[in-house]
Amino acid sequence: MSQTPAPDSSALNSSRAPEPVGLYPHARRVGNLLFLSGVGPRQRGEKAIPGVELDANGQVLRYDFERQCHAVFQNVRYIVEEAGAQWQDLVDVTVFLTNMKDDFATYNRLYAEYFADSQPCRTTVEINCLPTPIAIELKCIAWVGER
Structure with missing residues (x-):
């Protein structure tokens, strides 16, 4: 049985987006498509999460969801631009929210501002938690x- 060889691809890491929290690249280019790994709101070189206040046990006391959204969108922009694309080249966005009930209206308003001109396909899902104490993560294709 013969196998089809994998398409040429290259892993890409941004010098401006936060370091990955695991063994994965920021993005992988396959042909003319750029697949981004999940992108959260952390900032490069920092452990703290924008807008998140933790207690001594690492549990979230409060979070500023709007601040997290702005940080996530900026991190996606960093990765896309360093890979040679532009914000308007995003064609598909999957959004993971940990609190759809309280955060969706804010997310939807900000998303409409950021994507007013490009309007990529979008899927938004609520999940129980993310690997770090963040409230939003984006998975994108450009x-x-x-x-």
Whole structure:
């Protein structure tokens, strides 16, 4: 039985986005598509999460969801731009929220501002938790090619 070889791909890491919390790249380019790993709101070189206040046991006391959204969108922009694409080249966005009931309206308003001109496909799901105490993570696909 013969196997089809994997398409040429290259792993990419941003010098501006936060360091991955596991063994994965920020993105992987396959042909003209750029697949981003999950992107959260942390900032490069920092352990603290923008807008999150933790207690002594690492449990979330309070969080500023709007601040997290802005940070996540900025991190996605860093990765996409360093890979040679632009914000408007995003074609698909999957959003993971840990509190749809309280945060969706804010997220939806900010998403509409950031994506007013490009309008990629979008899926939003609520999940129980993320690997770090964040309230939002984005998984994106972008077009990287000639315009």
